[in-house]
Amino acid sequence: QSALTQPASVSGSPGQSITMSCTGTSSDIGRYNLVSWYQQNPGKAPKLMIYEVTERPSGVSNRFSGSKSGNTASLTISGLQGEDEADYYCCSYADNSGFANWVFGGGTKVTVL
Amino acid sequence: QVQLVESGGGVVQPGGSLRLSCAASGLTFSTSVMHWVRQAPGKGLEWLAVIRYDGNGIYYSDSVKGRFSISRDNSKNTLFLQMNRLRAEDTAVYYCAKEPTSKYYFDYWGQGTLVTVSS
DSSP: OOOBBOOSEEEEOTTOOEEEEEEOOTTTTTTOSOEEEEEEOTTSOOEEEEBTTTBOOTTSOTTEEEEEETTEEEEEEOSOOGGGOEEEEEEEEEEETTEEEEEEBOOEEEEEO | OOEEEEEOOEEEOTTOOEEEEEEEESSOGGGOEEEEEEEOTTSOEEEEEEEOTTSOOOEEOTTTTTTEEEEEETTTTEEEEEEOSOOGGGOEEEEEEEEOTTSOSOOEEOOOEEEEEOO
C-alpha cells in the first residue's frame, strides 16, 4: 500500500486561509469516507484534528475543516494563526487485499509567515 | 483523562529483538481497539499494526508482517509490540494509539518511545 501524497510545505500570512491536499487512490480515499487529519508539533505526539473527512473532535477550533473529492482529501485552515504552525498528516483506512490497513501521507509543514 | 504511556525502547543491534509496552489508563481498555504507529527520524507517520478489543482482528502493515507481533493483556490494561529481526530502517519513535471502536481513526496517542537499531 503506497503512502498518500501531500505537498511538502504550505505557507500563509496570519489571518489568511490555506488548503493542503492529500491524494490517494480508489482503494483508500476514493473508496472510504474514513480520512483523518493530525497535527504534530516538534517532539510531540500527533493530535487528531479531523475525522471521517469533515468531522471535528470536541476542542478543535472551527477554523479547521476537511473535505474530499474523488481520490483527494483536503484540509483548510481559516484565519491562520501562529499556533497553527506545525506538521499535518492525512490518513485513510484502506483495504489491502481483504486485510485492514491504514495509510498516512508524508506530511505537510505549515509555516505562518 | 485518557493516558497512554509507552516504554521499552532503546538501542538494539540489527537482527535483535525488543518488546514495547503501552500502559493505558482513563479508558475502558478491554473494549478499546489499539494500534502501533511509528515515525522514523525526520520522516512521516507509518501505521504498523492493529488489535481488536478481544485480541482478535489483528492486522499488520506489509513492512513488519512476519517480524512484529501485536498483543494485549486486558487484565493489566497494557498493549505490547514484540519486534524481532530488527533492521536499521526500524529505527523510529513508536507510538501506541487508540481507535474509537470501528471508527478507523486515532483519537488518543502516547508520547512515544524511541527504538534505535544500530551496531
